[in-house]
Amino acid sequence: MARITASVYTSHVPAIGAALDLGKAQEPYWQPVFAGYDYGKEWIKEQKPDVIFLVYNDHATAFSLDFIPTFAIGTGAEYQPADEGWGPRPVPKVIGHPQLAAHIAQSVIQDDFDLTIVNKMDVDHGLTVPLSLMFGQQDPQHGAWPCAVIPFAVNVVQYPVPSGRRCFQLGQAIRRAVESFDGDLNVQIWGTGGMSHQLQGPRAGLINKEWDNAFLDRLIADPAGLAQLPHIDYVREAGSEGIELVMWLIARGAMSDVAGGPAPEVKQRFYHVPASNTAVGHLILENKQ
Incomplete structure (x- = not known):
């Protein structure tokens, strides 16, 4: 059967993509950021995922304020990098896994979660920046991402947004779906976005180190309790865009310990x-085998 072997969590800051694309990764400002992903780049070479189920939020590229799905699963064969106003990122197109994506959609919808099925869309920095951080820069003309990717877009832009509890439960449904797929696949689930930040208003620039690290503590040791955190706490403590962290709860809910297995091993923080x-x-x- 297919199995979820690990979950990866990361911010997807657009400026990180720009720093990579413009060759600024070794500049003094950016070098400490990218050094934090050196371990992950080596780790993922050993893990060799067949498919990444990548949870992210669209930034008004595939979906506008005219049409806002709460949960949207990409079931297409491929996805082009989006033009976010300054041209597409110079990265390869994303190759999907239509068979597994369609199976997950079928299973999760029958498990009483309403998903929007998307057969064609462009993917923005929310999805491509995490891939670049973990796999490094890829040549868009001759290179390719090392594995298939299933995009899973979550609305955390326009209220109402899904609760942390709902996201955590959805992760559990995704794990059940993956494990019922008739095929031997190594699947990773990634939760992206966050951490604390606010882009507008009198609190623009807010960063809350203490709250962020407490969130990481609870994500590791008490995900079920963390899933009960109300929206107002995210907004108050982590800023208006800190609500993106509910997407990490989808990935955490898909881990084996939530279904009674052993606690996962922390490979990198x-x-x-x-x-x-x-x-x-x-x-x-990483799930313990």
Whole structure:
């Protein structure tokens, strides 16, 4: 059967993508950020995932305010990098896994979660920046991402947004779906976005190191309790865009310990301030076989 072997958590700051694309990764400002992903780059070479189920939020590229799905699963064969106003990122197109994506959609919808099925869309920095952080820069003309990717877009832009509890439960449904797939696949689930940041208003530039690290503590040791955190706590403590962290609960809910297995092994934990106007968090949890 297919199995989820690990979960990866990371910020998806657009300026990180720009720093990579413009060759600034070794500049003094950016070098500490990218150093935090050195371990992950080596780790993922050993893990060799067949498919990444990548949870992210669209930034008004595939979906506008005219049409806002709460949960949208990409079931297409491929996805082009989006033009976010300054041209597409110079990265390869993303190759999907239509068979597994369609199976997950079928299973999760029958498990009483309403998903929007998307057969065609472009993917923005929310998805491509995490891939670049973990796999490094890829040649868009001759290279390719090392594995298939299933995009899973979550609305954390326009209220109402899904609760942390709902996201955590959805992760559990995704694990059940993956494990019922008739095929031997090594699947990783990634939760992206966050950590604390606010982009507008009198609190623009807010970063809350203490809250961010407490969130990481609870994500590792008490995910079920963390899933009960109300929206207002995210907004008050982590800023208006800190609500993106509910997407990490989808990935955490898909781990084996939530279904009664052993606690996952923490392979990497990294936190850095600042990267552009936000805090960067990164975590790798590996299921024990």
